[in-house]
Amino acid sequence: MPPPAIQMTGVEKSFGANRVLRGVNLSVQRGRSLAIIGGSGTGKSVAVKCIIGLVEPDAGSIFLDGKDLSRTKGGFGSANYGMLFQGGALFDSMPVWQNVAFRLLRGSRGKEAALQIAIEKLARVGLSADVAHLYPSELSGGMLKRAGLARAIATDPEIIFFDEPTTGLDPIMASVINELIRGVVDEMGVTAVTITHDMASVRTIAHEVVMLNRGIVEWAGNVDDLGQSGNSAVEQFVNGNAEGPLTAAASRLPPAT
Amino acid sequence: MVRFASNIFVHVGRAFLAGCRAVGRISVFAAEGVSHLARPPFYFREFYQALLSIGFFSLPVVGLTAFFTGGALALQIYAGGSRFSAESAVPSIVAIGMARELGPVLCGLMVAGRVASSIAAELGTMRVTEQIDALVTLDTNPSKYLVAPRIAAATLAMPVLAGIGDIVGIFGGYVVGVSRLGFNPSSYLQTTTQFLETADVVSGLVKAAVFGFIVAVVGCYHGMNSERGAKGVGRATTNAVATSSVLIIATNFALTELFFAA
Numbered sequence: 316m317p318p319p320a321i322q323m324t325g326v327e328k329s330f331g332a333n334r335v336l337r338g339v340n341l342s343v344q345r346g347r348s349l350a351i352i353g354g355s356g357t358g359k360s361v362a363v364k365c366i367i368g369l370v371e372p373d374a375g376s377i378f379l380d381g382k383d384l385s386r387t388k389g390g391f392g393s394a395n396y397g398m399l400f401q402g403g404a405l406f407d408s409m410p411v412w413q414n415v416a417f418r419l420l421r422g423s424r425g426k427e428a429a430l431q432i433a434i435e436k437l438a439r440v441g442l443s444a445d446v447a448h449l450y451p452s453e454l455s456g457g458m459l460k461r462a463g464l465a466r467a468i469a470t471d472p473e474i475i476f477f478d479e480p481t482t483g484l485d486p487i488m489a490s491v492i493n494e495l496i497r498g499v500v501d502e503m504g505v506t507a508v509t510i511t512h513d514m515a516s517v518r519t520i521a522h523e524v525v526m527l528n529r530g531i532v533e534w535a536g537n538v539d540d541l542g543q544s545g546n547s548a549v550e551q552f553v554n555g556n557a558e559g560p561l562t563a564a565a566s567r568l569p570p571a572t
Numbered sequence: 573m574v575r576f577a578s579n580i581f582v583h584v585g586r587a588f589l590a591g592c593r594a595v596g597r598i599s600v601f602a603a604e605g606v607s608h609l610a611r612p613p614f615y616f617r618e619f620y621q622a623l624l625s626i627g628f629f630s631l632p633v634v635g636l637t638a639f640f641t642g643g644a645l646a647l648q649i650y651a652g653g654s655r656f657s658a659e660s661a662v663p664s665i666v667a668i669g670m671a672r673e674l675g676p677v678l679c680g681l682m683v684a685g686r687v688a689s690s691i692a693a694e695l696g697t698m699r700v701t702e703q704i705d706a707l708v709t710l711d712t713n714p715s716k717y718l719v720a721p722r723i724a725a726a727t728l729a730m731p732v733l734a735g736i737g738d739i740v741g742i743f744g745g746y747v748v749g750v751s752r753l754g755f756n757p758s759s760y761l762q763t764t765t766q767f768l769e770t771a772d773v774v775s776g777l778v779k780a781a782v783f784g785f786i787v788a789v790v791g792c793y794h795g796m797n798s799e800r801g802a803k804g805v806g807r808a809t810t811n812a813v814a815t816s817s818v819l820i821i822a823t824n825f826a827l828t829e830l831f832f833a834a
Binding site: 364367368369392396397398400401402404405406407408417418421466476 | 613621697698701702703705706708709710711712
């Protein structure tokens, strides 16, 4: 069996006295889609930022295709990956097509070729060519997510990260974005890691699920097993119950982030 | 009493150490930004945009400030000089004062107010909306892409702005001198150039370049390290203007001491 595309072992991270990750172990095989779920402040975003290299872990190891990233030149930057940020994170100072083609414009491709690819990627996420020349401030929330997704897939990456892809969207647009992500992931055969607390997203996008709770992995398994996890914290989270172990723990302890 | 005194020492010591840490952090930040100027890739589009924003769009505010300051300077020197029959010194003192001191310092403070705040707000907003994180995921070094072009643009644009400020300020003094103080136009111009030396102008332009560097580094530093939310960006903007203004005044003293101390 090949090594996982991404693997975290014993990853810890603190900000001052606040221990956000307390020894996280998780992995995802190439071509599979993993959802990291958990309440706000449980360390989901910090875990992904550790993988990408935006945050340096205090302890533990992260592997890309079995290679320890701390010993790999360029770290995770050596991988061909894309990321869809929660708010899109498009650059305000440039039109949509330049956002989508940002990496291409810095490569050997000419401006015309980059524009053509940007329009193709925008079409793939359901945006017309007219949108290419608009600025991010002229787009709606759903269009920003689509444009962000177009940027994430612009270089045909092997790994894509999705950070809260449906946050801030109405249920219909959230469903559209979920289907779009699933279509893109299936079509491209990429490895996907999604941070979310939207269970509809999880069921649409993910093959596997990891639930973080207060900086450690509370439960990991197949998405189809979520309903029969046998874990009361997972059941509370999945069903959205106000009462349960997560609420009790949250009322006893200070927040993780 | 002893406890009160020891508390004062504790607070002073903490403030001193915090100041040292801040100086260290800004120095490392500036060194990293400068180091990117010598290593490809170079982002010419970002440099050009920064040059336009920092240089060209600062011209009106710098020009107006210099014009009125030159005029006020002429009035003040005339009023003061008349006490010991030195009214004729107005043109040369206006020229020397503008070139050596007021041109670069006023230009620096105006640009600090306009540009340091703008850079801090822009980069701070980029920080809180994850645009800077997005740069990293797009294989682009944020310091190279955002900081280095602004440092280069501000350092190059400021001497030009200060030079224009010198000329406009001297012209402001000329307008007031000729129209309000009764100077002969041709003799005013002759006296202006008679005592103005190359060193006066060059020292002012060097000062301006240093001030431009300070404005860009401080603006970028506070923007890149902005805290979350509107409050965080607002604080970054305020800190950028306050820090760069104080640093400009302090550096001006140090450079004046360096250039002109006997």
